[in-house]
Amino acid sequence: MSFQRRTITAILCLWSGLFAFLWVGTAEASAYNPAQGDHFPTILSSAQLSALAEQKIEEKLAGIGETRRHELRLQRVASTMHLPAGEVTAVVEFPRGLPYGREFPAVFAIYIDGVMHRKATSYYQLTVYDRVLVAMTDIRAEEAISPANARVEERAVDTLPELTLTDFARVDGRVAGRYIRKDVTITPSLLAMPLVIRAGNPVELVLDANGIVIRAEGVALEPGRIDYTIRVRNVSSGKILRGKVIDAHTVQVIG
Known part of the structure; x- marks a missing residue:
């Protein structure tokens, strides 16, 4: 029983995330069922898809300045594909980004002569x-x-x-x-940021009204940190207001 044998050459386009597989003739390659090979003569292996995804992941990490020690684990691998004859191009995308410490998908779009043929997904985990x-x-x-x-x-x-x-x-x-x-x-x-105001602390209320600064005595009704918004009460009017904590003694009234 004889087996039809073919091979492909992989061209990795690092700048685009494309992985093209071009026919170069008959040579050593994986054996497969002749009947299947008549209709699906191109083999795109799991290893080739993994190589594409892992290269692209490293590029993306370098692009964000990630130089720390890291480990990339392949959790679930896309299956080897038998494809129709023609120029095969694989494009990989990461729809959930590259989260650290959580499983994420690498989605492959497979094109035959520029036309979408099918998609496949592998899953990775990246530990930094x-x-x-x-x-x-x-x-x-x-x-x-x-x-x-x-x-x-x-x-x-x-x-x-x-x-x-x-x-x-x-x-x-x-x-x-x-x-x-x-x-x-x-x-x-x-x-x-540390708490600088406690509920009940006296504070100075400051209101900027069209360039005119108005100051009044107030009391904090809740604790606050610098740049946090808290409720305060104007001592003179008894009105309850909201304001941004400027420091341990000052609240800038909002509105």
């Missing part, structure tokens, strides 16, 4: 590592982050380099915005 701040103890809300309660060690991260807390200087005066448990990676979402 960095040296980050990690809680050494349980940290209460409003507690400052310091070497007394945190350390730096390598961990898997889900933030871009500019948002990753790699040292204490990056905390930038913020405190724990809520309770942080021991051994948890400290991320910007867990932090907040």
Whole structure:
């Protein structure tokens, strides 16, 4: 029993995410059923699709300046395809982007002589590592982050380099915005600017009315952080207003 054998040459267009497979004649290649080969003579393997997706992922990471150590795992692979004769082009897209630490799809669009033929999907997981701040103890809300309660060690991260807390200087005066448990990676979402006003504190109310600054005595009705909006009461009129916290003593009335 004889088998028909063919081969293809892969051309990787790095700038566009295209992977073209052009017929170059008869040579060594994968064997397949002759009857099937008569109608679907081109083989596009899972390995070729994976090579395209992985190359494109590395390009995208480089494009956003991601140079940290990372691991890319193929979770589920697109099946090898038997395709009609013609020039085969594969285009890969990532509809959910490249999220760190979560499974995401790589969707392949397969064209024959420029006409869409079919789609296929592989799934990957990308893990990125960095040296980050990690809680050494349980940290209460409003507690400052310091070497007394945190350390730096390598961990898997889900933030871009500019948002990753790699040292204490990056905390930038913020405190724990809520309770942080021991051994948890400290991320910007867990932090907040410190409370500078408590409910009941006297404050100065400032209102800019068309360039005329009006000042009045007020009382904070709720706690606030700088740039947060809180409710206050005008002492003279008793009116309840909303204002942005400027500092520990000043609230700029809104409206």
